[in-house]
Amino acid sequence: MLIGRVIGQVWATQKAPSHEGAKILYIQPLNLDGTDKGQPILALDAVDAGVGERVLVVTEGFCAMTAVERPNSPIDMAVIGVIDHVELEEGTA
Numbered sequence: 033m034l035i036g037r038v039i040g041q042v043w044a045t046q047k048a049p050s051h052e053g054a055k056i057l058y059i060q061p062l063n064l065d066g067t068d069k070g071q072p073i074l075a076l077d078a079v080d081a082g083v084g085e086r087v088l089v090v091t092e093g094f095c096a097m098t099a100v101e102r103p104n105s106p107i108d109m110a111v112i113g114v115i116d117h118v119e120l121e122e123g124t125a
Contacts, residue, residue, distance in 0.1 A: 033090055034069075035115060036061045038083050042074060050105035057081060057111055059089060064120060075109035076100045088113035 040058035047054075055077040061069045073089070078099045081087050089111055090096050096110035097103055 033088060034061050035064070035118070036073070036075075036087055036089050038081050038085050038087060038111075039072060040083060048106060050102050050107070051076070054100060054102070055080075057087075059087065059109075059111070061089075062086070064118065073109060075111050076102075076107055077111045079111055079114055081111050081114050086115040086118075087111045088115055 036059035038057050039060045042056040042058055044051075044056065057075055057077050058072055059075050060072045063069045075089050076096065078101075079087075089109055090099060091109050093108045095112075097105045097107045099110040099112045100107060
């Protein structure tokens with residue numbers, strides 16, 4: 033899993049049937065201190081997240097397709113939660 037920030041949404045005129053009706057989000061992965069980490073990714077949305085929100089993303093196929101209730105679909109990442117607050121103990125980051 034990883035923490036990310038929704039930086040956009042992707043619209044596709046053609047999708048695989050398993051993706052019909054699903055919202056695709058553009059996510060910037062984040063370090064625990066909130067700074068950007070690596071390149072943005074795409075993930076299907078299971079929680080109706082919006083641009084600017086911090087989210088929890090699963091990065092493994094079975095978990096992702098289960099989270100969006102689309103078994104046996106070509107999905108490898110899904111947003112499964114909106115993060116309200118992150119609290120770290122001293123020396124954790």
